[in-house]
Amino acid sequence: MNIVKLGMTELEISEIGFGGIPIMPLSKNEAVSVIKYCFDLGITFFDTANMYTTSEEKIGTALKTVREKVVIATKTSQRGAKEAAAHIDLSLQQLKTDWIDIYQLHNISNEEALQEILAPHGAYEAVSKARDAGKIRFIGFSSHSIQTAMEALKTGLFQTLQFPFNFIENDPENELFPFACQNDVGVIGMKPLGGGLLERADLCFRFLQQHPHVVPIPGIRAIKEVDEIIGLYRDPKPLTEADIKDIDSIRSALGEKFCHRCEYCLPCEQGVQIPSVLIFRPAVKRLSRESVTGWLGKAMESVAECIECGECEEKCPYNLPITGLLKENLALYKEYA
Ligand code: SF4
Ligand code: SF4
Numbered sequence: 001m002n003i004v005k006l007g008m009t010e011l012e013i014s015e016i017g018f019g020g021i022p023i024m025p026l027s028k029n030e031a032v033s034v035i036k037y038c039f040d041l042g043i044t045f046f047d048t049a050n051m052y053t054t055s056e057e058k059i060g061t062a063l064k065t066v067r068e069k070v071v072i073a074t075k076t077s078q079r080g081a082k083e084a085a086a087h088i089d090l091s092l093q094q095l096k097t098d099w100i101d102i103y104q105l106h107n108i109s110n111e112e113a114l115q116e117i118l119a120p121h122g123a124y125e126a127v128s129k130a131r132d133a134g135k136i137r138f139i140g141f142s143s144h145s146i147q148t149a150m151e152a153l154k155t156g157l158f159q160t161l162q163f164p165f166n167f168i169e170n171d172p173e174n175e176l177f178p179f180a181c182q183n184d185v186g187v188i189g190m191k192p193l194g195g196g197l198l199e200r201a202d203l204c205f206r207f208l209q210q211h212p213h214v215v216p217i218p219g220i221r222a223i224k225e226v227d228e229i230i231g232l233y234r235d236p237k238p239l240t241e242a243d244i245k246d247i248d249s250i251r252s253a254l255g256e257k258f259c260h261r262c263e264y265c266l267p268c269e270q271g272v273q274i275p276s277v278l279i280f281r282p283a284v285k286r287l288s289r290e291s292v293t294g295w296l297g298k299a300m301e302s303v304a305e306c307i308e309c310g311e312c313e314e315k316c317p318y319n320l321p322i323t324g325l326l327k328e329n330l331a332l333y334k335e336y337a
Pocket of ligand 1: 258261263264266274275316317318320
C-alpha cells in the first residue's frame with residue numbers, strides 16, 4: 001500500500017482509507033475484526049462521524065493499541081459552538097483517544113450551513129478552540145455542493161475537504177479539486193462506489209487510481225471487500241478501452257436516476273426530504289433493514305406530503321425526474337419495511 005501526504009496537514013496515510021458507515025449494523029466483534037484486518041493489510045486512515053451510531057466506538061476499540069500508527073478523522077453535523085464542543089468530547093471518548101487527527105464539519109452543502117458554522121458562537125469556533133487545546137490536530141469539512149465547498153475553501157480556514165468522487169460524480173475534477181490542490185488542501189473522496197450504486201469495484205478503483213491526489217474512503221464491512229480493494233491497489237491497472245465503454249454505459253444507464261445529494265432541490269415547501277429519499281435504494285444494498293429504516297424511515301414517510309408541484313425538478317441541475325423517483329423509492333420502502 002503506497003503512503004501519501006494529505007495536503008498541508010503533512011499527515012502520511014495509506015492511499016486508500018476506511019469509510020466508517022457500513023460497520024454500523026455489524027456486531028462489535030465483527031466490526032473490530034474487519035477494522036483490524038484493514039490495518040494489518042496496510043490501511044492507516046479511518047474516517048467516521050458522530051452520527052454513524054456505533055462506528056466511532058468500534059473504530060476506537062479496534063485501533064486503541066495502534067493509535068499512534070493511524071490517522072483518525074471524524075465529523076459533527078452540529079452548527080453551534082456549544083453543541084459541537086460536546087460532540088468533540090463525545091467523539092474523543094467513543095474513539096478512546098486523547099486526540100482526533102482531522103475533525104470535520106459535516107455536510108456544509110449550502111450557504112446557510114456555511115454561514116452558521118462560521119458565525120460567532122458557531123461550530124467553527126468550538127473546533128478552533130479544541131485545536132488550540134490539543135484535542136484535534138486539523139480542521140476539515142465535508143460537502144455535496146461544489147459552489148458551497150468552493151466558498152468554504154476560499155475562507156482559508158480548512159485543511160481538508162471531503163467530497164463525493166467516483167466515475168459518475170466526477171464534476172469536482174473541473175474546478176473544485178484543482179482549487180483545493182493549488183491551495184494544498186488535502187482531498188478525501190467519499191462514496192468511491194457511488195454510495196453503493198456502483199457494483200464494479202474494479203472500474204471504480206481503476207478510475208480513482210487516475211486521480212492520486214484524492215484519497216478515497218470506501219465503506220467496508222466485510223473481509224472479502226478488503227481483499228478485493230487491496231488486490232486492486234497491489235496490482236493497479238490502467239483503464240482499458242473496454243473499461244471506458246463499460247463506464248460510459250453505466251453512466252448513461254444511471255445518469256437519469258443518480259442523485260448527487262447536492263441539495264439544490266431543497267427546501268421543499270411540503271417538507272419532503274428529497275435527497276434522503278433518493279438514497280434509499282443504494283442504502284438498502286449496504287445496510288441492514290433495521291439500520292436503513294431507522295435512519296431513513298422519517299424521510300420516506302415525508303413522501304406522502306408531496307403535491308407534485310414540480311418546483312424541485314426545476315431546481316435540480318441534473319434534471320432528475322424527482323417526483324417519479326420519490327414514488328419508486330417509496331414503493332421499495334413499503335416492500336422493505
Ligand atoms: S434531486 Fe437533484 S438537486 Fe436534489 S439532491 Fe439530488 S441531484 Fe441534487
Ligand atoms: S414536487 Fe413534491 S417534493 Fe418536489 S418540491 Fe413539490 S412537493 Fe416538494
